[in-house]
Amino acid sequence: MEQCFYCDNQIGEDTYTHYVSFVQSTDFVEKTLCMDCYKEWLEGIKE
Numbered sequence: 840m841e842q843c844f845y846c847d848n849q850i851g852e853d854t855y856t857h858y859v860s861f862v863q864s865t866d867f868v869e870k871t872l873c874m875d876c877y878k879e880w881l882e883g884i885k886e
Contacts, residue, residue, distance in 0.1 A: 844870035845880070 841850045850856050850873050857877040860867045872880060 841871045843873040843876055845872055845876040848873055 840852065841856060842848070843850055844859075850871065855874060857872045857874070858869050859872055859877070859880060860869050862868075
């Protein structure tokens with residue numbers, strides 16, 4: 840079971856997860872987002 844990077848909710852095995860790369864210092868770090876947080880993230884990068 841994984842945990843959403845943004846909201847800290849548990850992501851079950853039956854739930855679709857999204858992996859998003861963030862820049863941390865000079866490195867790319869891959870984090871897991873739940874479906875709701877992923878939708879918010881997509882809306883944020885559209886602006």
